[in-house]
Amino acid sequence: MATVLEPITVPRRKHKGEPRSDERREPTYFVICWNDPVNLMPYVTHVFMKIFGWDRQKAEKHMLEVHEKGKSALVRESAEKAEFYVHQLQNYKLHATMEPAE
């Protein structure tokens, strides 16, 4: 009597770079801080430390990027969180926007 084999289900291999299902669902945004000639450098560093809880070294790195390159992408977040950070940064009068990451 011949043995009947159960079909085997082979899990589909994920290709490199294929987005995870949650990434497909929710678009993400970069929170960008733009340069201006009037906000003081120590003030910008202070605000980054306050809002993101960064240490001085990281906050200064982003502050200098804003100053030297005209902008810095501070974080990449969901729409809701990015919006929250833009509100916080603008409360401190920094020029910040949220831009789609994809």
Added chain:
Amino acid sequence: MKLAKHTGNRWHYQLTTQEAEHLRLIVGCFPVGPRHAAKISNTDTDPKTLEREKLLNESLAEHRKELQRKAAALVAPNRFKAQKTNQVYQVTSEDRETLLQILNDIRIESWRILGEPEELEIDPHKIPPDQLRYHQLMYVSGYFEQQLLENAEG
């Protein structure tokens, strides 16, 4: 103005009598001019973004009103204590944060009234007389911001 003592939640700054007077005057000027409309995105054209922008502007207007409500108390006479020829100004960490936001709002809005110049080293003689006040406000608020942040972690 310099940081004299920082313990826990309390900050003590030493000011000359003239500095204390200038701080009271400048905080008394808040708010300077109307608040400018803010943009939430430079590139996103999603209709939701327009709704977000509206909410952002409502939230910023409310925040400014809140700062205005707190401004007078921040420079009330009981904040300053005479000490020899100087004045000692005392604030909590929360007050200090509010004061920084007020001073920076004055600085930014004064700069906007001056036409948002790229170069801040402006010859005062070239400024129209009706705008001279904003040039002074921009500088003096910046001076106090720097002193508040100097030698302070956090």
